[in-house]
Amino acid sequence: MPRLIGAAQTVTTQAEQITTFNSSGTLTTQPLTTEIEYLVVAGGGGGGSTSGGGGGAGGFRTATGNPVSGNSPYPITVGAGGAGGSNAKGTSGSNSVLGTPTPITSTAGGGGGGGNDGPAPGGTNGLPGGSGGGAGGAGPDLSGINSGGAGTPGQGNPGSDSYTPTSPFPLTSPGPGTRMGAGGGGASAAGGLPPANNTAGNGGNGSPSTISGSDVTYAGGGGGGTLNYATFNPSFPGIGLPSSGGTGGGGAGGGGNGGTANGVAGTANTGGGGGGGEYGSTTTSDGSAGGSGIVIINEPEVKAASSVWDLRTVFREVKAGNWTN
Numbered sequence: 241m242p243r244l245i246g247a248a249q250t251v252t253t254q255a256e257q258i259t260t261f262n263s264s265g266t267l268t269t270q271p272l273t274t275e276i277e278y279l280v281v282a283g284g285g286g287g288g289s290t291s292g293g294g295g296g297a298g299g300f301r302t303a304t305g306n307p308v309s310g311n312s313p314y315p316i317t318v319g320a321g322g323a324g325g326s327n328a329k330g331t332s333g334s335n336s337v338l339g340t341p342t343p344i345t346s347t348a349g350g351g352g353g354g355g356n357d358g359p360a361p362g363g364t365n366g367l368p369g370g371s372g373g374g375a376g377g378a379g380p381d382l383s384g385i386n387s388g389g390a391g392t393p394g395q396g397n398p399g400s401d402s403y404t405p406t407s408p409f410p411l412t413s414p415g416p417g418t419r420m421g422a423g424g425g426g427a428s429a430a431g432g433l434p435p436a437n438n439t440a441g442n443g444g445n446g447s448p449s450t451i452s453g454s455d456v457t458y459a460g461g462g463g464g465g466t467l468n469y470a471t472f473n474p475s476f477p478g479i480g481l482p483s484s485g486g487t488g489g490g491g492a493g494g495g496g497n498g499g500t501a502n503g504v505a506g507t508a509n510t511g512g513g514g515g516g517g518e519y520g521s522t523t524t525s526d527g528s529a530g531g532s533g534i535v536i537i538n539e540p541e542v543k544a545a546s547s548v549w550d551l552r553t554v555f556r557e558v559k560a561g562n563w564t565n
Contacts, residue, residue: 243290244515246373247272248402250381252272252385252543252544253541253542253543254270254271254272254273254507254508254539254541254542254543254544255527255541256539256540256541257296257389257538257539258452258453258537258539259268259316259535259536259537259539260449260452260535260536260538261316261534261535261536261537262318262508262509262532263318263536264315264316264317264318265316265464265499266270266312266313266314266315266316267313267315267338268311268313268387269308269309269310269311269312269314269457269539270310270311270313270352270539270542271311271559272310272382272542272544273308273309273310273539273542274307274308274309274310274537274542275304275305275306275307275308275538275540276304276306276308276340276355276537276539276540277281277302277303277304277305277306277451277538277540278302278303278344278451278535278536278537278538279300279301279302279383279449279451279452279458279534279535279536280297280299280301280336280337280338280339280344280533280535281299281300281336281346281458281459281510281511281533281534281535282299282300282319282322282333282334282335282336282344282346282347282348282349282370282511282533283298283319283321283322283334283335283336283338283348283349283511283530283531283532283533284296284297284298284317284322284333284334284349284424284459284462284490284506284510284512284513284514284530284531284532284533285297285321285330285331285332285333285348285349285350285351285352285367285369285371285424285462285513285514285530286299286321286322286323286324286325286330286331286333286351286352286362286496286513286514286515286528286529286530287324287325287330287351287352287356287373287421287424287462287464287491287493287503287513287514287515287516287517287527287528287530288324288325288328288329288330288351288352288353288354288355288366288373288376288421288459288464288517288527289324289325289326289327289328289330289355289373289516289517289525289526289527290354290355290376290377290463290465290467290517290518290519290525291328291355291363291376291377291419291420291421291440291464291467291495291516291517291518291519292325292329292330292352292353292354292355292376292377292421292465292495292515292517292527293329293330293352293353293354293373293374293375293376293377293386293388293399293402293421293422293423293424293429293431293441293464293465293467293468293516293517294350294352294353294373294374294399294421294422294423294424294441294443294448294462294463294464294483294485294491294493294503294514294515294516295322295330295333295349295350295352295367295374295424295461295462295491295506295513295514295516295527295528295530296332296349296350296352296366296367296369296370296371296372296374296389296391296396296424296425296428296431296460296461296462296466296485296491296513297349297353297371297372297374297396297424297425297426297443297444297446297459297460297461297462297488297489297490297506297511297512297513298319298321298333298336298346298347298348298370298371298396298425298459298511298512298530298531298533299317299335299336299338299346299347299348299349299367299369299370299392299395299459299460299511300346300370300386300446300447300458300459300511301344301346301394301395302449302451306338306340306342306344307340307341307342308340308341309341310345312562313316313440314339314340315337315339316337316338316339316535317335317336317337317339317535318336318509318532318533318534318535319334319335319336319346319348319511319532320332320333320334320335320532320533321349321505321506321508321511321514321529321530321531321532321533322334322348322349322351322529322530323331323529324502324505324514324517324526324527324528324529325351325352325354325517325526326501326526326527327354328354328467329352329353329364329365329366329367329376330351330352330353330354330367330373330493330516330527331349331351331371331516332349332350332351332367332373332512332530333349333369333533334348334392334529334533335347335348336511336533336534336535337531338459338537340537343427344513346395346426346533347369347370347392347395347396348368348369348370349369349370349373349396349424349459349461349511349513349530349537350366350367350368350369350370350372350373350389350390350391350399350424350425350506351359351366351367351369351375351389351448352366352367352374352375352376352399352421352422352424352462352464352513352514352516352527353365353366353367353373353374353375353376353386353388353389353399353402353421354376354391354421354439355376355377355419355421355465355516355519356502356519360404363375363376363377363378363386364376364386364413364422365386365387365388365389366386366387366388366389366399366422366431367389368390369389369391369392369396370391370392370394370395370396370448370457370459370511371391371395371396371397371398371399371425371426371427371444371459371461371490371513372388372389372390372391372396372398372399372422372431372565373388373389373395373399373424373425373426373503373513373531374388374389374399374400374422374423374424374425374431374441374443374461374462374464374509374516375387375388375400375401375402375421375422376402376421376422376516377402377403377419377420377421377422377440377465377519378402378403378404379415380420380472385401385402385403385404385424386401386402386422387401387402388400388401388422388424388425388430388431391425391430393537393544395427396425396426396427396448396459396472397420397425397426397427397428397429397430397431397444397461397545397556398425398430398431399423399424399425399430399431399444399461400422400423400430400431400432400433400434400441400464401422401433402420402421402422402434403422403433403434404431416483419467419519420434420438420439420440420441420464420465420466420467420483421434421440421441421442421463421464421465421466421493422434422440422441422443422464423440423441423443423462423463423464423483423486423493424443424444424461424462424463424464424486424490424513425443425444425461425462425489425513425514426443426444426446426447426459426460426461426486426487426488426490426521426527427445427446427447427458427459427488428445428446428447429442429444429445429461429486430444430480431443431444431464431486432444432463432464432483434464438466438467439466439481439482439483439491440463440465440466440483440495440516441463441483442463442464442466442482442483442484442485442486443461443462443463443483443485443486443490443512443513443515444458444460444461444490445457445460445461445486445488445490445519446458446459446460446461446486446487446489446490446510446511446512447459447488448488448489449536451536451538452536456535457487457489457510458483458487458488458489458509458510458511458512459488459489459511459512460485460486460487460489460490460506460510460512460513461485461486461490461513462485462486462490462491462492462493462503462506462512462513462514462515462516462528462530463482463485463486463490463491463492463493463503464481464483464493464514464515464516465493465495465503465516465517465518465519465525465527466481466482466493466494466495466517466518466519467493467495467518467519468495468518468520469503473499475492477535479518482494482495482500482556483505483515483516485506485512485513485515486512486513488510488511488512489506489507489510489512489526489531490506490507490512490513490515491503491504491505491506491507491512491513491514491530491531492504492515493515493516493518494515494516494517494518494525494527494528495518495519495520495525501517501518501520501525501526502517502518502526502527502528503515503516503517503518503525503527504514504527504528505526505529505530506528506529506530506531507531508531508565509529509530509531509532509533509534510531510534511530511531511532511533511534513528513530513531513564514527514528514529514531515527515528516528522559529535
């Protein structure tokens with residue numbers, strides 16, 4: 241007699257599926273999916289104007305094992321980047337949200353502080369966020385440093401404070417980094433302090449992810465805006481070089497000698513912070529916008545059998561001699 245019992249067991253394989261959201265939408269899971277891996281990056285903050293601080297990166301969150309149900313819809317919100325400041329600090333970005341039963345919210349990047357616009361008070365603080373915005377450059381009122389915005393634990397880092405003001409404060413010769421905007425925070429590093437060589441602070445670096453199948457870095461901070469010494473005294477062509485944005489889409493700061501006056505916007509769908517605007521001779525320069533966020537979902541491969549034998553049935557069939565090894 242045949243030594244096999246019961247119907248044949250069928251194994252079904254559900255392939256891995258990666259879904260990228262560059263804008264808001266709905267995730268509909270595959271039928272066998274019970275948990276997902278995710279990357280959720282919020283929109284980056286805009287840079288401040290006039291030696292403004294760089295915008296902070298959008299919050300960066302990634303993990304595996306987020307529970308879901310198969311064949312179910314879940315809302316996805318992708319946060320926009322914040323606007324750059326115009327005679328003001330930059331605007332913070334918007335949150336990104338993965339609307340699963342255990343919701344995941346990444347906090348918007350903080351706007352960069354506005355820098356010195358001439359009279360006291362000389363500059364403003366950066367705003368808090370997923371990563372904080374950098375402080376605006378401190379002005380000649382010598383009222384003290386401006387503060388960088390705080391970052392959110394587990395999502396990002398703070399923006400840098402401004403350089404401590406010093407006196408005398410000549411516009412026609414190089415000095416310390418007083419009129420320089422500070423760098424916005426990134427996912428893996430805080431924003432950079434304006435160094436004493438008259439360059440604004442660099443943006444903090446972002447964090448890498450391989451969830452998409454490629455190694456991509458997200459959530460870099462924006463660079464601060466630089467005082468353009470060449471507009472005051474052309475004999476200093478090497479002073480005031482533009483700052484850099486952090487890896488992961490952070491925009492470079494404006495001004496210096498050879499930079500773009502309004503800085504560079506954060507890269508779309510990276511959550512990078514926008515660069516701060518320069519401080520020119522008689523004009524102010526706006527900060528640049530932060531980059532929009534992104535949400536990426538990985539549904540891992542799943543294998544499932546059509547049914548299984550319970551232990552009572554196994555025992556009965558083994559005893560009857562109908563079970564095969």
